[in-house]
Structures are given as C-alpha cells and as structure tokens.
Amino acid sequence: MPSDPAAAISVPPELQSCDSHGEEQTQALGRRLAATLQPPALVILQGELGAGKTRLVKGLAEGLQVAHEADVTSPSYTLVHEFRSPQCTLHHVDLYRLEGSAQLATLGLEDVLPGGITPSSVVVVEWGARFPLFRGWPRWLVTLEITGEDTRHITVQWLPADVAQAERQ
Numbered sequence: 001m002p003s004d005p006a007a008a009i010s011v012p013p014e015l016q017s018c019d020s021h022g023e024e025q026t027q028a029l030g031r032r033l034a035a036t037l038q039p040p041a042l043v044i045l046q047g048e049l050g051a052g053k054t055r056l057v058k059g060l061a062e063g064l065q066v067a068h069e070a071d072v073t074s075p076s077y078t079l080v081h082e083f084r085s086p087q088c089t090l091h092h093v094d095l096y097r098l099e100g101s102a103q104l105a106t107l108g109l110e111d112v113l114p115g116g117i118t119p120s121s122v123v124v125v126e127w128g129a130r131f132p133l134f135r136g137w138p139r140w141l142v143t144l145e146i147t148g149e150d151t152r153h154i155t156v157q158w159l160p161a162d163v164a165q166a167e168r169q
C-alpha cells in the first residue's frame with residue numbers, strides 16, 4: 001500500500017527522539033505525527049502494555065481530524081476501529097489479543113482491514129512490530145519506552161522501501 005516508495009521522507013528532529021512527561025505530551029506527539037505524515041501511510045507502534053500507544057493514537061485521530069480523543073479506545077477485542085472524514089480514513093488496529101498466537105503468522109490483510117485501504121488511509125497498528133504481515137512495508141515506526149510512572153522515551157523512525165525490501169528477504 002503505502003506511500004510512494006521513491007519519496008524521501010525525513011522525520012522532523014522533534015519527533016526523532018523525545019521524552020514525554022505525561023499522557024498529554026504523548027497525545028501531542030500523535031498530533032505532530034499526523035501533521036507530518038502523508039496518506040497513505042502505515043504507522044507501527046511498539047511498546048509494552050501501558051506505554052502510551054493508544055494515547056498516541058488519540059492525538060493522531062485529533063490531528064487527522066477524524067475523531068475526538070474520547071472516541072479512540074483500544075480495539076483489542078475487535079482488532080480494528082475505523083474513523084472516517086472526507087479527507088482521511090484512520091484504521092486503528094490492535095493485535096494484542098493475537099500476540100503469541102499461531103493466528104499471527106497466518107493472518108491476512110483482509111482479516112485486519114476488512115474494508116480495504118484507500119489512498120487516503122492511515123493505518124496505525126498497536127503491537128504491529130511482531131506481526132509478520134507488515135514487516136516488509138515502508139512505514140513509520142514509533143517506539144515507546146516506559147522510563148518512569150509518568151515518563152516515556154519515544155522515538156520515531158521512517159523505514160523506507162529499501163529497508164522493507166531487505167527485511168522481506
């Protein structure tokens with residue numbers, strides 16, 4: 001799917017590596033990421049339970065103007081929530097429930113994104129890094145690390161098509 005493989009995308013310095021001192025800051029980072037990415041885009045979130053992945057998606061949804069923060073909740077039991085505006089569709093996927101299951105290896109795109117994706121899609125996947133299906137795609141990789149009760153170290157990388165190609169092999 002994702003963005004034009006030839007497009008060079010550089011991550012703004014303030015997104016590359018930062019320390020969040022509260023959930024509001026993590027949400028604000030989601031809004032900044034929304035302002036940076038161009039649909040179609042794939043965003044993989046990695047970080048343990050409670051790292052702030054869903055909190056970041058709330059900001060992403062606000063920034064993309066597809067939903068209010070209160071509408072964004074963990075889709076753990078339904079795998080995916082979709083939020084639409086005339087400009088953009090945000091597909092919020094959470095694979096936590098499938099973690100460690102044999103289902104992960106065989107899960108197809110149609111299982112995760114039953115309605116398909118469009119040029120205006122932004123697909124954000126909690127627990128996506130361990131999921132083979134997305135491994136070969138150009139993507140944003142956001143890593144959230146718990147560094148204290150209210151603090152998180154967050155890095156954002158853009159992994160372009162050539163990295164994705166290498167991983168596929």
Ligand SMILES: Nc1ncnc2c1ncn2[C@@H]1O[C@H](COP(=O)(O)OP(=O)(O)O)[C@@H](O)[C@H]1O
Pocket residue numbers: 020021022023024025026047048049050051052053054055056126149150151152
């Ligand atoms: N700096 C921070 N950023 C994000 N969440 C934080 C932060 N500090 C504390 N928290 C708390 O951590 C929890 C993160 O929850 P959530 O976003 O659902 O995590 P995940 O989706 O990664 O499991 C929330 O209870 C939130 O209040």
Ligand SMILES: [Mg+2]
Pocket residue numbers: 053054074094126
């Ligand atoms: Mg979550």
